[in-house]
Amino acid sequence: MNSLEARHRQAQRVVSFTYVGIPVIFLGLVLWITATVDGGAVKWAAALVPLAVLAAGWWRRGKSRYMPVRWPRAGSLVGGVTALFSAFEADVLSAGSLALWALPITIVGTIVGSGFGRYGFRVLMMPAIAELADSEYELSFRMRGLTRLRLSVDAERVTLHEQMVLQTVDGQSTVREKSYPLTAVTGVHAVTLSGSERLKYPVAMKLAPASSPGPALILQAQGEDWVLPQNEAPAIAEILERRIATARTH
Template sequence: MESRHRRVQRIVAATYLGIPLGLLAVVALIASTGSAAAWIGCVVPVAMLVVGFVLRRRHRYTPRWWLAVAGLFGGLAGLTVTLFPLAVGVWWPAILALPALILGIVGGLMLARAADRALLVPFDPELASTPYELVFRLRGVPLAAVLVGADTVTLQSHPVPRSEQQVRRYPLSAITLTHEFDLSGAERLRFPIAVTHAVATEGPAVILQANGDDWVLPTNQATTLIDVLAQRRTP
């Protein structure tokens, strides 16, 4: 488990610190070809580095934030690399600003997904005894996820819930049933929280009962979710 933790944290560090450091190196190289005023451009990657340093300490065990930060940093890096050359009189990279923005976001998201996979796949029962808040994506429900903390399980339809209707949280002690089964894709799923653009899909799912609520959670990591809940519910 220790080696997995180190691998995950290396990827998180590459996201929160590596992207700003790489961008700082590129900006400094470009600035060195221009006037002294061009060095002001280093403010952007330096600010990202400071923010990344602070957030990494806060988010190191909360994977739900990795995706957002990785996408933001990747997108900013892509834009800066293509637009900053304007400061030294080089115009043509600006044409690539939109593709660079998209590529940066995708690259950042891939880093975050890699950290998620390194943490969860294959599932290790010892994960339940770590401080990680484990995130399980819901298939067919964009942005929705199940968050399993040390003492609670949270279901939310948005990474940053904007209303009480988008999130529901239960203490692990309130869970009365977890059961894995397969969806055919023809079922009409009911969600006690507000979701948008839910699409019925075929594949594994988890029935979760807590405080009288019944949930059908379509997730490709159904077995892992049940195992984590079982481990963290055990005194």
């Protein structure tokens, strides 16, 4: 699936199912459980939680439909809530023993929901193609190796960040990241690493990737160089060059 339009259509179907479709299934499941247990009478009061999840999903879809890095987390949250409350509702209404199964059911729901979000991400982003630069998506590329380091590119900025929330001494949460306007980027190059290079980053990374043989992206901005091990570096370089050119014409 190399056509950007085909990727977009497929990814948006997955996103809609993740944010809206799963809550609709949640609503239908809860109404079915109440009707089954109560001799065919639907208890609409039981639908309040599913309706709230549906409303939140609809709202969040509008906010996140072009941010693929958020889809797996949203899927895990919606899937987990759906599984947990469905099990709880069935247990309460039937006076059964599903309480023992609530945690495993929730874990399964979380995994399934996250799986849909990850599938949508892969459909859109893998493999990277230069045409992604012409889309509205905030693009995100993970670095090679045991790291949580990602390169994010939107219409205005490029950001290197570690997907890890840290607690500072004063109890505040922060994220390790460094970003520049696209117009401040002075060079983008795809290179090949031998594996012996010492890599440096603009901010201290807790799980920064070590140098490893293979493709890498060099990004130069405001006198700083990022050397980023990434297997799809040539395509990412093209994406950046296109977005930089677009940013400079606006």
